[in-house]
Every structure is written in C-alpha cells, then in structure tokens.
Amino acid sequence: xxxxxxxxxEAVGRILELEKRWGKMARHTRYQxxxxxxxxxxxxxxxxxxxxxxxxxxxxxxxxxxxxEEECVIREVREETNLDVEIERLLFDEPGHPNGVxxxxxxxxxxxxxxxxSPGFEPEVEASERYAITEVRWFDLRQETDWGHDxxxxxxxxxxxxxxxxxxxxxxxxx
Numbered sequence: 001x002x003x004x005x006x007x008x009x010e011a012v013g014r015i016l017e018l019e020k021r022w023g024k025m026a027r028h029t030r031y032q033x034x035x036x037x038x039x040x041x042x043x044x045x046x047x048x049x050x051x052x053x054x055x056x057x058x059x060x061x062x063x064x065x066x067x068x069e070e071e072c073v074i075r076e077v078r079e080e081t082n083l084d085v086e087i088e089r090l091l092f093d094e095p096g097h098p099n100g101v102x103x104x105x106x107x108x109x110x111x112x113x114x115x116x117x118s119p120g121f122e123p124e125v126e127a128s129e130r131y132a133i134t135e136v137r138w139f140d141l142r143q144e145t146d147w148g149h150d151x152x153x154x155x156x157x158x159x160x161x162x163x164x165x166x167x168x169x170x171x172x173x174x175x
Contacts, residue, residue, distance in 0.1 A: 030102035031069055032060030033077040033085055033110045034164060040138040041164065042117055043157070044080050047134040054134065056151050058107065058160065061124075073108045079123060081136050084114035091167060097156060107160070109168075141170040 035042040047054040059080040063072045070087050077085050088109045096102040117136045122128040139147050141164070152158060165171070 028102065029063065029104040029106055030060050030096060031063060031072045031076065032058040032105065032107040033073040033087075034058055034091060034107050035077065035081070035083065035085055035110045035112055036141070036168070037112055037138075039142050039170075040140050041161065042081060042083070042112075042136060042138055043151075044119070044133050045135040045137070046131045048131045049129070054150070055154055056137075056139075056157050058157065060107075062102070069106060070108070073110065077110065078115070078120070080120040080133055082115050082118045082120050083112045085110035086113045092163065100156075107164075141165055141168065 043056040044059050045054050045056050059077045060073065061076045063069065073087060074085060077083055088111060090106060091109045092107040094105055096105045119133045119136055122133060139151065
C-alpha cells in the first residue's frame with residue numbers, strides 16, 4: 001500500500017474517532033476563511049493531544065446563535081489565527097466529506113486587515129480537549145511542490161487547495 005492510501009486511512013480513522021467521542025455534531029455547515037495575501041494562503045495546524053498527530057486546515061468552524069455567515073468566518077479566523085480579515089466573496093459552497101462532522105462547507109475568500117498571524121485557540125471545551133492549534137503558516141499557491149509531504153498527502157485539505165488554485169487562477173505545477 002502506498003503512502004497516499006495510508007494517509008487517507010489515517011484521516012478516516014481520525015474522523016471516526018471524533019464521531020465516536022463527539023457523536024454527530026448538530027452543526028450543518030463549516031464556514032471557512034481562506035486568507036490569501038501575496039500569492040499565499042494561511043493555514044492552521046491542529047495537533048491532537050492524545051496521539052500527537054497533526055494536520056493543516058483552513059481556519060473555520062460552526063455558526064453561533066444569532067450570527068451571520070460572514071460574522072462567523074471573521075470570528076473563527078480571529079480566534080484561530082489572531083488576524084482580522086475582510087471577506088471578499090464566497091468562493092465555494094460544497095458538500096462536506098461524507099464521513100465528516102459537517103454536511104456542507106462554505107469557503108469565503110478573505111484578506112487580512114489587521115493583527116499578526118499566530119496560533120490562536122479553540123474556545124469550545126470539547127474540541128480544545130482533543131486538539132490544539134499549534135502553528136500557522138503561509139503556503140505559496142504558485143509552488144505546490146514546496147508545501148511538504150503532510151499537506152500534499154492530506155486527503156481533506158489538499159483537494160480543497162487544488163480547487164482553490166483552480167478557482168483563483170493558479171495552475172498546478174508539473175512534478
């Protein structure tokens with residue numbers, strides 16, 4: 001078995017483990033803030049407390065009561081990256097992963113307008129007991145080959161970034 005199927009199995013295991021502990025969360029949609037500046041996208045690294053496994057994701061989360069989609073994205077980005085952002089537009093409205101916690105995923109294109117990117121926090125107690133935000137990093141949308149093995153083999157975030165590159169006019173590099 002190659003490294004991509006192994007990473008896919010690890011990711012599916014991660015989802016199933018979360019579902020076992022949390023049950024299916026009531027949240028319908030994950031609202032993500034895709035922060036782009038100088039041809040790079042900002043991602044956050046989650047590190048699981050129990051296993052030490054880590055993975056890169058787009059900042060985001062679920063809608064709080066009486067909150068608009070845009071307010072949710074701005075809040076989630078601030079909590080997770082310590083950045084203030086301005087939303088430019090909705091980039092994607094798509095189904096979530098079939099085995100995921102969220103049934104839909106909405107990704108908003110954002111630009112930073114204040115703050116300094118640094119690892120933020122997870123305010124939900126259940127989530128913060130399971131993982132920490134341990135790093136933020138800019139990834140060059142022009143140079144996929146520089147992203148590193150973990151991101152290039154991630155079965156969830158990597159396909160999203162491929163779609164982002166296509167939508168924003170960046171073309172895959174030849175390997």
